Amino acid sequence: MGNTASAADTVAVSIDHVTKRYGTFTALRDISLTIADNEFFTLLGPSGCGKTTLLRMIAGFEDVTEGEIYLFGDEIETLPPNKRPVNTVFQNYALFPHMSVTDNVAFGLEMLGRSKAEARARAGEMLELVQLSRFADRQPSQLSGGQQQRVALARALAPQPKVLLLDEPLSALDLKLRQAMRYELKALQRETGITFIFVTHDQEEALTMSDRIAVMSDGRLQQLGAARDIYEAPHNVFVADFIGETNLLEVSVNEVKDDRATCDLGGGYILSCDAVEGIGQGAHVHMSIRPERLFLSDGPTEAQSLEGTVRDNIFVGTDIQTIVALREGPDITVRSSNSDRGNARIFEPGRAVHVNMEAGAARLLVD
Amino acid sequence: MARRTHDIRRYPGFLPMTILCLTLLYAPLIVVTVYSFNASNSITNWEGVSLRWYVDVFTGVEADKYKRAAWNSFTIALIAATTATTIATLAATGMIRSGTFRLRTLSFGLISLPLMVPEIVTAVATLIFFNSIGFVRGYTTILLAHIAFCIPFAYMPISARMQGIEDSYEQAAMDLYATRRQAFTKILLPLMMPGIISGFLLAFIISLDDFIITNFVKGAGVETLPTAIFGAVKQGIKPNIMAISTMLLAVSVVMVTISYFISKSDNAK
Amino acid sequence: MAAGAASGGSARSDTYKEARTWLLLPAWAVLTILVLAPVAMMLVYSFLTKEFRGGVIWEFSLAAYDQFFCNRGLFGDEPCAIEWTYINIFWRSIWQAGAATILSLVIGFPTAYFIATRPERVRPLWVFLITIPYWVNLLIRTVSMKFVLRDQGPLNDLLLATGLIDDPLRIVNTNFAVQLGLFYSYLPFMVLPIYASVERYNFTLSEAAADLYASKWTTLRRVLLPAVKPGVIAGCILVFVPSLGSFLAPDLLGGAKNFMIGSLIEEQFKGNAGNWPFGAASAMILLTMVLIILLILARQQARAQKGAG
Numbered sequence: 003m004g005n006t007a008s009a010a011d012t013v014a015v016s017i018d019h020v021t022k023r024y025g026t027f028t029a030l031r032d033i034s035l036t037i038a039d040n041e042f043f044t045l046l047g048p049s050g051c052g053k054t055t056l057l058r059m060i061a062g063f064e065d066v067t068e069g070e071i072y073l074f075g076d077e078i079e080t081l082p083p084n085k086r087p088v089n090t091v092f093q094n095y096a097l098f099p100h101m102s103v104t105d106n107v108a109f110g111l112e113m114l115g116r117s118k119a120e121a122r123a124r125a126g127e128m129l130e131l132v133q134l135s136r137f138a139d140r141q142p143s144q145l146s147g148g149q150q151q152r153v154a155l156a157r158a159l160a161p162q163p164k165v166l167l168l169d170e171p172l173s174a175l176d177l178k179l180r181q182a183m184r185y186e187l188k189a190l191q192r193e194t195g196i197t198f199i200f201v202t203h204d205q206e207e208a209l210t211m212s213d214r215i216a217v218m219s220d221g222r223l224q225q226l227g228a229a230r231d232i233y234e235a236p237h238n239v240f241v242a243d244f245i246g247e248t249n250l251l252e253v254s255v256n257e258v259k260d261d262r263a264t265c266d267l268g269g270g271y272i273l274s275c276d277a278v279e280g281i282g283q284g285a286h287v288h289m290s291i292r293p294e295r296l297f298l299s300d301g302p303t304e305a306q307s308l309e310g311t312v313r314d315n316i317f318v319g320t321d322i323q324t325i326v327a328l329r330e331g332p333d334i335t336v337r338s339s340n341s342d343r344g345n346a347r348i349f350e351p352g353r354a355v356h357v358n359m360e361a362g363a364a365r366l367l368v369d
Numbered sequence: 370m371a372r373r374t375h376d377i378r379r380y381p382g383f384l385p386m387t388i389l390c391l392t393l394l395y396a397p398l399i400v401v402t403v404y405s406f407n408a409s410n411s412i413t414n415w416e417g418v419s420l421r422w423y424v425d426v427f428t429g430v431e432a433d434k435y436k437r438a439a440w441n442s443f444t445i446a447l448i449a450a451t452t453a454t455t456i457a458t459l460a461a462t463g464m465i466r467s468g469t470f471r472l473r474t475l476s477f478g479l480i481s482l483p484l485m486v487p488e489i490v491t492a493v494a495t496l497i498f499f500n501s502i503g504f505v506r507g508y509t510t511i512l513l514a515h516i517a518f519c520i521p522f523a524y525m526p527i528s529a530r531m532q533g534i535e536d537s538y539e540q541a542a543m544d545l546y547a548t549r550r551q552a553f554t555k556i557l558l559p560l561m562m563p564g565i566i567s568g569f570l571l572a573f574i575i576s577l578d579d580f581i582i583t584n585f586v587k588g589a590g591v592e593t594l595p596t597a598i599f600g601a602v603k604q605g606i607k608p609n610i611m612a613i614s615t616m617l618l619a620v621s622v623v624m625v626t627i628s629y630f631i632s633k634s635d636n637a638k
Numbered sequence: 639m640a641a642g643a644a645s646g647g648s649a650r651s652d653t654y655k656e657a658r659t660w661l662l663l664p665a666w667a668v669l670t671i672l673v674l675a676p677v678a679m680m681l682v683y684s685f686l687t688k689e690f691r692g693g694v695i696w697e698f699s700l701a702a703y704d705q706f707f708c709n710r711g712l713f714g715d716e717p718c719a720i721e722w723t724y725i726n727i728f729w730r731s732i733w734q735a736g737a738a739t740i741l742s743l744v745i746g747f748p749t750a751y752f753i754a755t756r757p758e759r760v761r762p763l764w765v766f767l768i769t770i771p772y773w774v775n776l777l778i779r780t781v782s783m784k785f786v787l788r789d790q791g792p793l794n795d796l797l798l799a800t801g802l803i804d805d806p807l808r809i810v811n812t813n814f815a816v817q818l819g820l821f822y823s824y825l826p827f828m829v830l831p832i833y834a835s836v837e838r839y840n841f842t843l844s845e846a847a848a849d850l851y852a853s854k855w856t857t858l859r860r861v862l863l864p865a866v867k868p869g870v871i872a873g874c875i876l877v878f879v880p881s882l883g884s885f886l887a888p889d890l891l892g893g894a895k896n897f898m899i900g901s902l903i904e905e906q907f908k909g910n911a912g913n914w915p916f917g918a919a920s921a922m923i924l925l926t927m928v929l930i931i932l933l934i935l936a937r938q939q940a941r942a943q944k945g946a947g
Contacts, residue, residue: 083543096537100559110545378755386748394771397782456664463661468652487883493921498676517672536651614778625773
């Protein structure tokens with residue numbers, strides 16, 4: 003599990019061997035990671051994986067059972083939420099329904115003891131930043147979901163927190179708005195230079211916005227790395243399966259030599275791929291092959307290939323998925339781009355084909 | 370030609386039953402209201418519209434008695450409802466905003482106890498209690514008893530309201546540097562206000578309404594409107610009773626209507 | 639729900655955990671002193687000796703319960719035979735409360751169903767209409783009922799004028815008048831729980847039954863009623879229990895012949911004729927009955943909840 007935040011960066015948040023238990027239930031198991039200043043950091047995982055718990059611990063809403071959390075080098079466990087220089091954008095925004103938009107945004111500054119005038123002036127600036135100046139005097143209930151979401155952002159950013167925590171802030175929006183907000187959030191993060199810690203279960207959201215992603219499952223940190231690394235080089239079965247689509251094939255490792263592993267898929271198929279630390283000769287593990295890194299041909303090519311029969315073609319708009327039945331083996335999905343430039347040739351069902359693999363497409367996974 | 374409906378939800382006869390139900394509920398109240406404006410000395414004959422029995426209530430022979438009873442009723446209702454609402458608001462916060470704890474079920478049972486125990490039993494028990502500790506019966510005993518049985522009525526709308534308020538509002542407030550106390554006074558309390566007002570109004574009406582318990586714990590000479598009316602009705606229904614009843618009825622209807630519109634305007638959010 | 643196991647999926651919050659004791663203390667104190675302690679004291683009084691001018695002498699005695707259950711003959715020295723006087727009063731109360739419950743159910747169920755099938759927007763208004771009378775003073779409602787039902791009252795006037803009857807109906811001082819009074823007192827308790835369960839009912843089930851050739855009334859009996867049964871049972875108990883111990887309706891509408899528990903108890907505390915230990919014992923017996931019924935309801939609802947998942 004690599005931690006690629008370089009030592010030169012200032013560390014904003016450091017999670018040090020943190021465990022969280024509720025009675026007998028363990029929500030988080032020994033999590034350690036550091037988040038750099040100015041980073042857009044995402045905690046990604048399915049519901050119940052512990053990502054929200056971790057976020058709420060940083061905010062101060064949950065006690066830490068074991069371990070420490072540091073904020074710019076200071077231990078913050080003893081501080082109540084109202085003494086921590088972090089602010090949260092809540093999943094359902096939690097805009098105070100009995101206050102106007104401006105009063106909502108000014109609330110934090112007022113609580114910090116600023117004068118009413120100063121707080122309101124700053125609130126005005128924040129509303130300008132999120133392009134909602136026109137709605138300053140409205141009640142939150144009079145705004146659309148997207149507008150409420152921006153108010154929540156403005157409110158959390160107004161006190162200039164050292165770290166902004168975002169708890170699935172886009173999940174209540176419809177698809178179009180959600181996609182637009184991704185870019186806005188990313189731009190806002192660059193503009194303000196504030197560290198963002200973003201919680202989501204949506205892998206696409208995580209991949210498009212994040213500098214780095216921590217994939218979590220079952221209270222454990224599964225993989226930590228840059229968005230691209232997580233996608234291209236998943237560490238284990240969970241990450242490969244959770245992020246994007248993939249073909250998961252059971253293999254046994256015949257030989258490991260010179261950083262290359264020779265794997266037996268059964269049915270007489272042998273593939274060679276990069277060796278992975280911890281997987282030695284004789285291991286029975288899974289192999290991940292992304293469907294877009296496969297292509298079909300009538301005959302053998304220079305690439306490694308598997309022979310099979312086309313079972314079906316599924317049209318999914320941008321792509322065409324071809325399902326190929328391997329001889330005595332599992333089905334394998336091949337994705338080809340639906341464009342004239344791509345190799346969008348349709349192979350009819352029943353046809354014998356070769357499934358070719360781009361170099362580095364096959365990855366061995368730790369279970 | 371009416372087409373036969375196939376609406377699976379509709380049952381013939383249910384609408385007439387509903388109308389019968391509403392008639393049974395409202396007819397007596399409407400009749401009494403109408404007869405309270407009767408000019409006649411008798412309650413049986415109708416002799417035209419008049420306000421004489423309303424005038425009689427305020428200036429007649431028994432005016433002083435009813436004024437004193439009304440004063441007792443309203444002051445007791447006001448103090449009891451205010452106290453019960455305060456206690457219920459604190460209790461609801463303790464029940465719904467302080468996590469799970471061992472005494473939770475027991476506390477809930479205690480709060481709803483006055484609803485489960487038949488009124489006559491509460492009345493007997495309270496009388497015996499005051500008697501056993503040598504507390505002289507009078508205004509204070511009525512007030513104390515009213516505070517106790519008003520608590521669950523105030524508690525119900527307040528706790529229902531609080532359960533509907535996500536705790537993320539308070540968390541957001543504390544995330545934005547408010548202390549716990551500020552989160553309570555600036556966020557939770559204003560959001561709970563509709564529930565608190567409903568709770569207060571219901572407690573007020575319940576207190577104003579009570580006859581049985583009051584009848585047991587009131588001392589000699591201290592009357593509330595219901596006990597005074599009961600005493601008078603025992604001698605037969607007189608027109609001035611109908612005038613008092615109509616006024617009391619109007620107070621209840623107005624308060625319940627206010628409570629309804631408060632909760633409705635809030636649901637619209 | 640992204641919070642998932644983290645927040646336990648429940649809306650319960652622990653923001654004011656530290657202040658819990660102080661928040662609950664006033665309610666605990668007031669209710670313990672003014673409800674729990676009095677009931678305990680009532681239990682104690684039921685085992686004391688009666689004082690003839692009202693009140694008690696602090697001497698242990700089973701006389702109150704003995705008087706309730708045992709007939710010891712004219713001179714009070716015979717062995718215990720079952721005393722029927724008070725058991726009969728209790729029995730009549732149960733019977734009256736039961737009849738009032740059935741009356742409330744027959745009228746309340748169609749009403750609750752009708753309201754629950756109105757458009758969602760107007761439902762609160764209907765519920766409001768049903769509950770208004772409940773908030774009007776019970777005494778005033780009962781007096782109004784008596785006024786309308788009197789021999790020379792508006793109801794008889796109307797019936798005589800339309801020629802439906804030749805002599806006024808005698809309704810006041812009958813069992814029926816008491817039942818009507820009890821119905822009037824507690825109807826919302828019947829309508830509201832039934833309304834709540836019909837509102838939750840998934841009408842697709844009725845459609846499925848109709849699709850499978852069930853008639854409307856068969857659907858009502860075989861599909862709808864079983865689904866809303868918990869609401870119906872809750873409504874019945876919520877009407878039955880307060881009816882059992884009611885005082886105003888039997889006293890004002892029933893007259894001396896239709897004496898119920900409430901009046902029996904009340905009489906024991908009035909003036910010099912009363913018998914406090916006996917009144918306390920009667921109240922204890924009533925309370926025990928009610929608590930048993932409520933316990934059964936609680937268990938039944940717990941089971942229903944379990945069944946619902």
